[in-house]
Amino acid sequence: MIRAFRGELLSVARDPRGDAGAVRHEADGLLVVEDGIVVARGAYSDLAERFAGMAVEALPGLIVPGFVDSHVHYPQMDRIASHGEQLLDWLDRHIFPAEKAFADRAHADAVAEAFLGELLRNGTTSALVFPTVHAQSVDALFEAALARRMRIVSGKVLMDLGPEGLADTAETARGESEALIARWRGRGRLGYAVTPRFALTSSDAQLAVAGALVAEHPDVLMHTHLAENVRECEAVTDRFSCDYLDAYDRFGLVTARSVFAHGVHLTDRSCVRLEESGAGVAVCPSSNLFLGSGFFDFGQADRHGFRTGLGTDVGAGTSFSMLHTAGLAYQAALARGDRLDPFRALYLATAGSAALLHIGDRVGALEVGQEADFVVLDDAATPLLARRTAEASLAERLFALQILGDDRAIRRTYILGDCAWERGA
Incomplete structure (x- = not known):
């Protein structure tokens, strides 16, 4: 089964200290999942033609690795x-x-x-x-x-x-x-x-x-x-x-x-x-x-x-x-x-911990070939978060989520490309 998700994608596959390329961000991205595995990821404009005709689910929020x-x-x-x-x-x-x-x-x-x-x-x-x-x-x-x-x-x-x-x-x-x-x-x-x-x-x-x-x-x-x-x-x-x-x-x-x-x-x-x-x-x-x-x-x-x-x-x-x-x-x-740094904190909570557990080849970065475990974050989950993140940069939004966020900021959790938890459902 192939599924496609469109939204803002963010991951940090490597320790970003001194490695600006470690932070991967697509403001309007496409994530394509087949049988639970990521088979394509990139800017929507780059991938849309390749996957034309496929139903695409729009996910509002910031999509990060589980x-x-x-x-x-x-x-x-x-x-x-x-x-x-x-x-x-x-x-x-x-x-x-x-x-x-x-x-x-x-x-x-x-x-x-x-x-x-x-x-x-x-x-x-x-x-x-x-x-x-x-x-x-x-x-x-x-x-x-x-x-x-x-x-x-x-x-x-x-x-x-x-x-x-x-x-x-x-x-x-x-x-x-x-x-x-x-x-x-x-x-x-x-x-x-x-x-x-x-x-x-x-x-x-x-x-x-x-x-x-x-x-x-x-x-x-x-x-x-x-x-x-x-x-x-x-x-x-x-x-x-x-x-x-x-x-x-x-x-x-x-x-x-x-x-x-x-x-x-x-x-x-x-x-x-x-x-x-x-x-x-x-x-x-x-x-x-x-x-x-x-x-x-x-x-x-x-x-x-x-x-x-x-x-x-x-x-x-x-x-x-x-x-x-x-x-x-x-x-x-x-x-x-x-x-x-907030990007390094995200790395430690995702790919860094995955590497520590010797599962970094499978989860943690939402890269092609990895398992499609991901989370949709809501940076307006509370009135205060919404005020702090309005017009903010990506780094400021991520940092605000880490300082002010908690379970309320989790909109959805996906396991192998399937929604396993949804707020309010």
Whole structure:
């Protein structure tokens, strides 16, 4: 099936710093999709004759690639906006009790359905997702994502030093992970990630199992947390007597397929190792502010040149909106004296996060040959947005959407060229 869409197209396929050609914009563009894949894109005037006679759907608004959330927790969505604690106490008080409920498959199914609905409502079409220690929490998420044809990467959480009701073992970590990989590999648009929660919740034996799984399955990612909170970092140093990243590295968990969430308190040594290994960091400004963890150092990351993307980190993050997250990333960068350009923020929320998740050849830029996941943004979604964007330049409109926008600015979300969510429908 071939479909054509006409409207204003914007994407940023590469980091735009020093590369003006990375920003691609067609004020009056045509996007042609066949069987879910982009087969043509360009100015309408250039393509109209080639596709004469084809029905064209006009889309009012700014069309951008579907957002890619590089770090989010689906079991935590019902504990979003939980008051009063920094990371370690917040986990004990709010999160671990909530995650124990995922021993019930029906509960996992219900939350997975609601979670994916929130992603689509906020324009997010791909995500790297933490489930819980329960294998069925992965099954529930993958089944719901498969039905929606979404590109979701996830994997059973490993935490044999977790609290009662959430602790597995090194042996069950391997067995259940292997079974999940076998069950879901190659199905739909799904991907697997070996997922130790963080260094303090796994024994050395289990971290070694995680490293072995990564080595034995070259198509999987490794997804965990790194250097989020000062107290957490101190506890890791006390246990492992080394730099936080080194604690993972000794178990083979620092590779080009490793995605580390946060990285707020990275040493230069860690930054050098991230760059040389090809690993990267999912920056989560909303949760870093909410839990009082600090501000990611974009300047440090840029000096060392390691890969970065953006994540909402719900439920410590306070919004599913990648627009809102991009706006907070600007503020976090400015707090350390760095200016995050709105086009670079869009890159981090789309193609940058896609590259971090090793799906950049498939999504993130709306280029020919990529999957047609895209979002229609409404820069007049609220009276204030409408006033701010009237007669504004493209950069000003995009920046206003990132600072003032949220789920209200999402007019439609498309998956593989089909409308998966529409405001008001």
